[in-house]
Amino acid sequence: xxxxxxxxxxxxxxxxxxxxxSSGALGRAIGLDDAEVAQLGLLFGELAGSLGxxxxxxxxxxxxxxxxxxxxxxxxxxxxxxxxxxxxxxxxGRIDRAEQLFRALCLLDDxxxxxxxxxxxxxxxxxxxxxxxxxxxxxxxxxxxxAVPYLHLAxxxxxxxxRERAASFLAxxxxxxxxxxxxxxxxxxxxxxxxxxxxxxxxxxxxxxx
Numbered sequence: 632x633x634x635x636x637x638x639x640x641x642x643x644x645x646x647x648x649x650x651x652x653s654s655g656a657l658g659r660a661i662g663l664d665d666a667e668v669a670q671l672g673l674l675f676g677e678l679a680g681s682l683g684x685x686x687x688x689x690x691x692x693x694x695x696x697x698x699x700x701x702x703x704x705x706x707x708x709x710x711x712x713x714x715x716x717x718x719x720x721x722x723x724g725r726i727d728r729a730e731q732l733f734r735a736l737c738l739l740d741d742x743x744x745x746x747x748x749x750x751x752x753x754x755x756x757x758x759x760x761x762x763x764x765x766x767x768x769x770x771x772x773x774x775x776x777x778a779v780p781y782l783h784l785a786x787x788x789x790x791x792x793x794r795e796r797a798a799s800f801l802a803x804x805x806x807x808x809x810x811x812x813x814x815x816x817x818x819x820x821x822x823x824x825x826x827x828x829x830x831x832x833x834x835x836x837x838x839x840x841x
């Protein structure tokens with residue numbers, strides 16, 4: 632290492648040189664300055680190399696703002712397999728296992744609305760309402776024309792006695808319920824709207840139990 636100290640090309644940390652041009656963005660995202668990002672690149676390169684990965688290339692893609700899945704060049708079918716497994720765990724009542732897999736999917740690909748929605752459903756089932764709402768809002772942001780996140784957001788709002796928000800989310804769901812939406816979506820929206828109407832006619836005294 633000392634012998635290479637005077638040679639910048641030889642002494643550049645594995646991964647740090649690849650991402651140095653965009654390390655500022657990565658540093659801002661994780662709260663590090665350029666020197667600390669360079670050190671992180673060195674450590675990452677060493678660790679990735681021990682796993683047989685090209686640490687420089689991976690870190691460079693991370694520094695350029697790519698997600699972990701993209702940076703690792705994860706094949707699309709891997710996420711598809713994880714997604715299918717998550718659904719199977721959910722179907723048999725293992726919400727905890729499904730949540731773990733959906734979290735992994737969101738980490739590998741943070742631009743797919745289905746993964747965020749799946750995580751939101753698991754969080755809702757586990758009673759983590761604020762986190763579930765965040766996941767559904769992320770799904771809605773990623774796929775603006777999709778009705779499903781708004782349906783879940785409406786249910787959450789009703790559960791928390793937030794009548795105006797529930798009505799707003801239901802309206803957003805209705806406006807996105809096209810021909811490609813499962814019939815179960817408008818049916819569930821109608822059920823939730825009936826609950827809202829009952830609450831309105833009863834002066835807000837009739838609500839689903841928490």
